[in-house]
Amino acid sequence: MDLVVARPEGLYCPPGDFYIDPWRPVERAVITHAHGDHARWGMGHYLASRDSEGILRSRIAADMPLQTLAYGEPIEHHGVRLSFHPAGHVLGSAQVRLEYKGEVWVASGDYKVEPDGTCAPFEPVRCHTFITESTFGLPIYKWPSQAEIFREINDWWRANAAAGRASVLFCYAFGKAQRILHGLDESIGSIVVHGAVEPLNKVYREGGIYLPPTVYAGDLKKGDPRLKHAIILAPPSAGGSTWMRRFGDYADAFASGWMMLRGTRRRRGVDRGFVLSDHADWPGLLWAIEQTGAERVMVTHGSVAVLVRYLREMRGLDAQAFETEYGDEDDATSQEAE
Ligand SMILES: [Zn+2]
Ligand SMILES: [Zn+2]
Numbered sequence: 001m002d003l004v005v006a007r008p009e010g011l012y013c014p015p016g017d018f019y020i021d022p023w024r025p026v027e028r029a030v031i032t033h034a035h036g037d038h039a040r041w042g043m044g045h046y047l048a049s050r051d052s053e054g055i056l057r058s059r060i061a062a063d064m065p066l067q068t069l070a071y072g073e074p075i076e077h078h079g080v081r082l083s084f085h086p087a088g089h090v091l092g093s094a095q096v097r098l099e100y101k102g103e104v105w106v107a108s109g110d111y112k113v114e115p116d117g118t119c120a121p122f123e124p125v126r127c128h129t130f131i132t133e134s135t136f137g138l139p140i141y142k143w144p145s146q147a148e149i150f151r152e153i154n155d156w157w158r159a160n161a162a163a164g165r166a167s168v169l170f171c172y173a174f175g176k177a178q179r180i181l182h183g184l185d186e187s188i189g190s191i192v193v194h195g196a197v198e199p200l201n202k203v204y205r206e207g208g209i210y211l212p213p214t215v216y217a218g219d220l221k222k223g224d225p226r227l228k229h230a231i232i233l234a235p236p237s238a239g240g241s242t243w244m245r246r247f248g249d250y251a252d253a254f255a256s257g258w259m260m261l262r263g264t265r266r267r268r269g270v271d272r273g274f275v276l277s278d279h280a281d282w283p284g285l286l287w288a289i290e291q292t293g294a295e296r297v298m299v300t301h302g303s304v305a306v307l308v309r310y311l312r313e314m315r316g317l318d319a320q321a322f323e324t325e326y327g328d329e330d331d332a333t334s335q336e337a338e
Helices: 052-057 146-162 176-183 198-206 224-229 241-246 262-268 282-292 304-315
Strands: 004-008 011-015 018-022 028-030 047-048 068-069 076-078 080-086 096-100 101-109 129-134 164-172 191-195 230-233 250-255 272-274 296-302 318-321
Touching: 028 080, 047 052, 047 080, 052 068, 052 198, 129 282, 129 304, 146 164, 146 176, 146 272, 164 224, 164 241, 176 191, 176 198, 176 230, 191 250, 282 304, 296 304, 304 318
Parallel strands: 018 028, 028 047, 047 068, 101 129, 129 296, 164 230, 164 250, 191 230, 250 272, 296 318
Antiparallel strands: 004 011, 011 018, 076 080, 080 096, 096 101
16 A cells, blocks of 8 residues: 555645645645745645744744644554654654554655754664655756865855955855855854845754854945855845845855856856755765665656666666656755745
8 A cells, every 4th residue: 555645735644644845735744844835835734844943934824723742752542643854954854753553654845865063964764765855866966065165165255255255156045045155164254144145044043953153134234344255045036126235246156056157157247156055965865765674766847857767777677767846955946836
């Protein structure tokens, strides 16, 4: 029996009668993480990891009907034993483990296998069937080390500061921004953040994650002397808006896994691109799939066809596609409005 099937409302667990990251309003929703395409408004009841509570309440509603579980803490519903396990994607992100009559399925949500210091590291979970994302499921995607990327970002910032101009770094407001903050060299200058970023920083800090001190952009006026040496973190939607005027002369850059493709950077029209993703790269996806020991793999959002074919032909696995409506928060062209 399949513990998860694709329905028009989302991924559904028939014996448990609940959905995982549904994209339409349903009675019972199990949420893997708080990105907008996975955690939506309007569910009758939400179940999520304890670490995701602050972000969910700040993004959906403070009084949302939310029940939480610590990582590894099981709950039983209609005979289905459910638990959350770290996915290493953003604060609170979880894989969902389901066990029913000896059968084990794990739904990954979005995940990244390299630990980053801003959320619990990815933990492989043994299962019979693994539902994996495939956002960067092409062999061309192989991330440089994080240390290397942070060195590049800090060097770029330092060089701009030496030339007396601000550095504007566009990045997704939840997850990516906090990860960048965590890796910045705060001795270079002030760190300024957009209004979409600061409320999330607060939740991370309350969760015990170290982020350097930040200045809210709204508190700065044009010509503020701090701006000459500052780095500014802003969502891509702020690019080209009047909001940018206060920064005077600035250099800009974009941080995303898609920056591996030269064409993407050109389309964004920024000076620099930094290859930094909160998703597993191709070797990471294959490693994670292998670690689960699963013989059956269901592939969701991303390069579904390529990964399915590779798993079938090269790994001899029973791989299939799952139709979903998840977007891609790492994609500059599909940003939710913030
Ligand atoms: Zn995500
Ligand atoms: Zn996703």
